[in-house]
Amino acid sequence: MCNTLIATWRMALEGVTEAMPVASLQQAVVSAVMNVEDNPLYHSVGYGGLPNIQGEVELDAAFMEGDTLNYGAVGAVKFLKNPILAAQALSRSQRNNVLTATGALEFAIQQGLALRENRYALSQDKWKAALQQTAKEALQEAYDGHDTVCVLGASCSGSVCAGVSTSGLFLKKTGRLGDSPIIGSGCYADSASGAAAATGVGEDIMKGCLSWEIVRLMANHSPQYACEQVVHQHTETLIKRKGECGSISVIALNKAGEWGAATNKAEFSFVVGEPEKGVHVWLARCSG
Ligand code: SD4
Secondary structure: OEEEEEEEEEHHHHHHHHHHOOOOOOHHHHHHHHHHHOOOOOOOOOOOOOOOOOOHHHOOEEEEEEOEEEEEEEEOOOOOOOHHHHEEEEEEOOOOEEHHHHHHHOOOOOOHEEEOOOHHHHHHHHHHHHHHHHHOOOOOOOOOOOEEEEEEOOOOOOOEEEEEEOOOOOOOOOOOOOOOOOOOOEEEEEEEEEEEEEOOHHHHOOOOOOHHHHHHOOOOOOHHHHHHHHHHHHHHHHHHHHHHOOOOOEEEOOOOOOOOEEEEOOOOOEEEEEOOOOOEEEEEEOOO
């Protein structure tokens, strides 16, 4: 098969490995995301995802197809086994491409998608421990491994697509949307150039529409250059303008199958699957 895949975090390794032989690019991207959604031990996505402040697992996911620019997303939705499937189905609709909460759930039920209680003992214990620890203080959204799985794919014929899925910030407010379901922030795909996706503190990623910015830059620059430019410039801008910037990591893949990644964290792991080269885990380091 000749698809190239790149995905955020080590947790995507099994999904990418399984998806490499899949012929359809969209199917490969979606199945790599589903693998992480279905694993309760990857506790920031899907089953076993990090609970919000009320102990509920509310999920965000998006899918974008770069030939048609079709885009679909779900936000703050409970009880979906695979939110990425709902996002992909919404991307094929003419209208109503982004649905949240009960609207997203109703749509998924109409589509016949599988439901699941996504709360899981380990993540519920983590939630209870956090509540106890902060009982006397105001609870705050914490950065605590709340990582999004983002998968980008490029076919040998130059089509690209993107899929992302997350439970969002630990202890987030009910109904909170992160960057993941916001087009151009959590992901973007345009087969004229390439695809990009982001993970980290959604509120800070959104302020720069980072995935969109990377895809635009890739029209004239390599994916690695585009990732580094966008992460470093945006981090600098936020630090200058508001005194701080949360963690941000990005991946990108152009229509020729060349890839890049950058981070403002000390270290960011990602997975790349390439025809003939196989699947490998890589580390990006903050160079700023
Ligand atoms: C969010 N960007 O909901 C997601 C969380 C994440 O690494 O990716 N964390 O803000």
